[in-house]
């Protein structure tokens with residue numbers, strides 16, 4: 001029997017050293033070059049050389065100012081500040097690659113479905129079908145107040161809005177333009193047949209959008225849908241809509257429990273258990289020997305900014321840790337911010353975490369699990385997490401950027417390929433084909449966007 005094949009994404013943000021706080025000043029880090037095209041071109045070419053599925057570009061629309069109720073620590077330590085636009089760098093990367101996908105993060109809480117649909121369809125055309133969308137509902141108060149709200153919407157409402165948001169964009173992407181609407185018929189002076197360009201006439205609680213869509217059908221129509229909700233509501237949302245989910249876990253056991261839960265919820269939505277691909281995030285720290293890798297880990301941990309990470313963790317969890325004793329245990333609460341980031345430290349079955357310990361951990365790779373060792377050891381763990389943890393792929397975070405990607409591609413990817421668990425060539429033309437198999441350019445027929453029997457629910 002052929003071995004389970006894994007998929008890989010690179011995890012980045014349009015900020016200096018976004019996921020390893022303070023490493024912008026590390027001698028190997030080039031993250032301060034995020035405002036130059038060369039940085040993105042280099043990154044994309046490295047990932048395509050490593051046959052990655054996609055580059056996942058995280059994003060926030062506000063500052064990390066929960067800590068001390070101001071943005072001082074975020075500005076001083078470059079904690080996702082500056083935060084440049086995640087979509088504008090994509091065409092430059094697409095121009096120097098043929099297969100790599102691009103997954104920008106855009107928030108359903110602050111975008112409008114009509115313009116977002118146009119933006120992503122445009123990118124899907126320009127990349128020839130290599131765009132995904134990381135659907136987020138946003139968690140920072142600073143985003144809400146800068147985007148014209150008095151305060152952050154409650155999580156329940158954010159997800160309800162996201163649900164309706166997706167109904168609208170599905171109608172625009174899937175139904176507005178018939179496949180044969182564009183005719184390019186010079187003899188009859190017809191670019192597109194107007195009878196095949198439909199209004200969508202959406203009227204709902206949050207949005208009224210008559211349509212039609214402003215863009216003719218793109219190679220994938222709906223971009224590949226990524227999501228990363230960890231709360232029960234977030235998981236149900238993912239199970240209903242997502243084609244891939246991102247997760248952060250400390251342990252194989254925690255991952256296995258998460259995957260089982262997501263697959264059960266996906267089946268409850270009338271989809272197949274494996275219709276949602278699960279990508280745990282890992283931070284690789286690679287050495288020629290195990291001892292060298294651990295020395296490197298130690299040195300990197302010492303380069304992390306304590307105060308910067310405290311501000312990151314405060315933003316992630318919604319708790320102002322400037323008020324905490326560093327040796328105090330982190331308490332288990334329900335947060336309006338990112339539940340998964342708090343759960344990592346409050347629901348760990350193996351131990352309790354003090355603030356100091358959590359900060360030390362969170363500073364590298366946003367607190368995700370570290371795979372430390374030789375390329376062979378790292379490949380062993382990847383294989384273990386894919387088989388015993390049922391992961392479909394991995395989201396590779398970085399310490400220094402883009403050097404972490406370069407090391408992973410040069411040292412770990414050949415090991416995975418030699419084991420027959422990772423592609424040596426891309427399978428398809430579009431991102432969805434590379435993730436789900438040749439011929440799968442469009443959403444699966446059992447996806448809610450495509451199920452006419454659910455029309456009552458959607459339209």
Ligand SMILES: Cc1cc2nc3c(=O)[nH]c(=O)nc-3n(C[C@H](O)[C@H](O)[C@H](O)COP(=O)(O)O)c2cc1C
Pocket residue numbers: 057058059060105107135136137138139227228229230231232233234235246247248281337338339340
């Ligand atoms: C690996 C990972 C990456 C994420 N990236 C982003 C991001 O770039 N921007 C964002 O606003 N939220 C991001 N999130 C947050 C979630 O998408 C979600 O909006 C948030 O977790 C709140 O919902 P929840 O409590 O259901 O998890 C990320 C979460 C995880 C686990």
